[in-house]
Amino acid sequence: MQRSSMFILYVSNPSASARFYAGALGAPVIHDAPDFALLVLGNGVQLGLWRTREVTPAADAVTPASSELAVTLxxxxxxxxxxDRLKAEGVTILQPVTQLDFGLNFTAADPDGHRLRPYVPSPR
Structure with missing residues (x-):
């Protein structure tokens, strides 16, 4: 079985999205170019941010909230x-801190409307 090592979101402005995720997650940006940015999330996982119009082969229309990235805190x-920090910075909070079956979480929107869901897993 192969392990995933990168997740890619299609975005309108990779640099702006890289700033958002670097600030929100404390993830270092290791590549920042007009068409693609790359961040290290930890544990060998990377987040790629690819300018939608540069995706090859061309992607179907990408709509806001078409992807969600969940990260454990x-x-x-x-x-x-x-x-509280993201809200104070003006980030759109789609769902406030809420307890769901899988854990305590909230949902925020990145600059393209993709969802960022930080969460604390429920005890098993």
């Missing part, structure tokens, strides 16, 4: 602090 305090 260590505890409720870290989750609330991230929520």
């Amino acid at each position: 260590p505890d409720a305090g870290a989750l609330q602090a991230l929520h």
Whole structure:
């Protein structure tokens, strides 16, 4: 079985999206060009941000909220602090901090409307 090492979101402005994710997740940007940006999320996982009009082969129309990136946080305090910081920075919060079956979470929109869902897993 192969392991995924990169997730790619199609975005209108890779640099703007890279700034969003770098700030929201504390992830270093290791490549930033007009058509593609790359961040390291940890544990060997990378996030690629590809300018939609440059995707080859061409992608079908990408609509806002067509993708969601879920990231695990260590505890409720870290989750609330991230929520409050993003909200204060003017990031659109789609769902406030909420307890769901899988854990405590909130949902924010990136510059293209993709969803970022930080969460703290529920105890098993």
